[in-house]
Amino acid sequence: MEKQREKEPLLGVLGGMGPEATQIFYRHLVRRTKAARDQDHIRVLIFGDATVPDRTAAILSGDEEPVRARLAEDARLLEAAGCTCLAMTCNTAHHFAPAIREAVGIPLLHMPDLTVRRAKKMGVRRLALLGTAGAMKAGVYQDICALEGVDCWVPDRETQAMLTTLIYDQIKAGQPGDETLFAKVAAAARAAGCDGAVLGCTELSVYRERHPLHRFFIDAMEVLVEACVSACGKPLTEDKP
């Protein structure tokens, strides 16, 4: 009995980046698992480590080591607690994925990687990358697009400024996010010839929670949720969040 449970998957979540996005991730994890009783659900250990330093600030300033060290430490904590695989509910933080993978012996379900592959599978020819200035500077998505041979578009300076306002001044501050501002971002992506756009910041997944979006937008968090449910050997519901 004891041995059997030890073999059961336990998903570790590096979260709290931000907290609202992490709780929505958890909501989708529960909703997308086909279950009729508590015991049908995934075992999950969610580390909402809200005090991880800001990822974008670290990347833009070049002072990356405190974030890298903290994420590696948090990953080790989750592995020591018995987690069998990891997910991280922050796209920008995937810049530090190599350090996390080096720190632990369990797999990390890589959100940007999974999302670009999904876009490719969907036949997207030119993918708009919507995310933080940190993720753009670090090339979190660009590098994977290059590897996968997916053409991508990085927001111009003006569009990126609008995204920063949406993500930092509005959504992370608990506001729903300005629809007019988001529409301008979407218009810029379409004007650049994109036929798909990744919501490559979990705060934009929070935005989507409150404002249903066209399927032009691929929600990286939803792709990650599906991968987590499958990795833990559970059936997915068809019910989209």
Next chain:
Amino acid sequence: MEKQREKEPLLGVLGGMGPEATQIFYRHLVRRTKAARDQDHIRVLIFGDATVPDRTAAILSGDEEPVRARLAEDARLLEAAGCTCLAMTCNTAHHFAPAIREAVGIPLLHMPDLTVRRAKKMGVRRLALLGTAGAMKAGVYQDICALEGVDCWVPDRETQAMLTTLIYDQIKAGQPGDETLFAKVAAAARAAGCDGAVLGCTELSVYRERHPLHRFFIDAMEVLVEACVSACGKPLTEDKP
């Protein structure tokens, strides 16, 4: 720096009982913390251990040891990971609170205890106890009411059967819960002379999420959320969930 962080509170959550209730608990924890950026939030480690055996089944059958051992083990895991206090998002599981308190050296914020004290402070004279058959049989709330000198009403057999249907057949199975059935439960509580009712099962807190309720109902989960935010030294928002 390292030492300072080690002193920062880390809330450990014994959750997954059920998963939906635990994610709503997390949602309220985030919403009720006054914050303008990620780093203003609580550090939290949520163990959604969905495979904890059913609490009510254990209490009704008398085969309690597997649940008791598992909860003690999960509490030790959270303490070993650095948690500084614990909360448990299942009222019925508080029957096992003594074993949890014995297993660890960190405090458990006791949901039924906090809730009965809140009801007393609100001046409730006769409190209806709405929860699982397991919680009723174990006297989870009755014992505290006796200690605090709060008169309480335990649902009759017919009303308890309706609560069991709501909790197990409907809410735990992912349904919103039948309003007519809930109204019958509420009517029985009022007919018994109660001037307040505790939502003493977190599945009923899930029900409340979907059906706004009169302040006759005291949501144990909300009381626990407020205690957690305060215990971690964070300011509460006034914004009720």
